[in-house]
Amino acid sequence: MSASEQFDGVAKSPSRITQLLPRVFVSLAAACTVLAGCASAGNVTTADRQDTFVVSASASGGRLAWARAHKRAVTAASDYCETRGMQASLGIEQMDGFEALQQQASTIRFECHPKL
Known part of the structure; x- marks a missing residue:
């Protein structure tokens, strides 16, 4: 484990927000596509x-x-x-x-x- 992954000797796990960001971006892209129409x-x-x-x-x-x-x-x-x-x-x-x-x-x- 690198020093950036540790804080006071405790390993940090990815936050819930970081885990949800890809889903949020995909949802926003889909909504924009639907609203844009053709x-x-x-x-x-x-x-x-x-x-x-x-x-x-x-x-x-x-x-x-x-x-x-x-x-x-x-x-x-x-x-x-x-x-x-x-x-x-x-x-x-x-x-x-x-x-x-x-x-x-x-x-x-x-x-x-x-x-x-």
């Missing part, structure tokens, strides 16, 4: 005007679900235009579901324009 986007569809498209995304879980839904819709629009060698020009956005812990949705109308 966002998903639907397929890009054509709108009523030529060269105008619509994409919807939704997210649930936590206070910032609306932000994850918005980000996912913007990413889907950007990716859609990028695959065509163009850039997205975002238009009107409609948000649904602003209550806490409710599923939130973002629907964005956009156009693809040549890159400058």
Whole structure:
């Protein structure tokens, strides 16, 4: 036994708190994962005007679900235009579901324009 493991000639055992810390960290990580939720986007569809498209995304879980839904819709629009060698020009956005812990949705109308 090393000198750091002894105190006045008595061996110290790990405290109860030290033994519980790994469990606490795992529990916190699991809770954060559940609250963070995930966002998903639907397929890009054509709108009523030529060269105008619509994409919807939704997210649930936590206070910032609306932000994850918005980000996912913007990413889907950007990716859609990028695959065509163009850039997205975002238009009107409609948000649904602003209550806490409710599923939130973002629907964005956009156009693809040549890159400058």
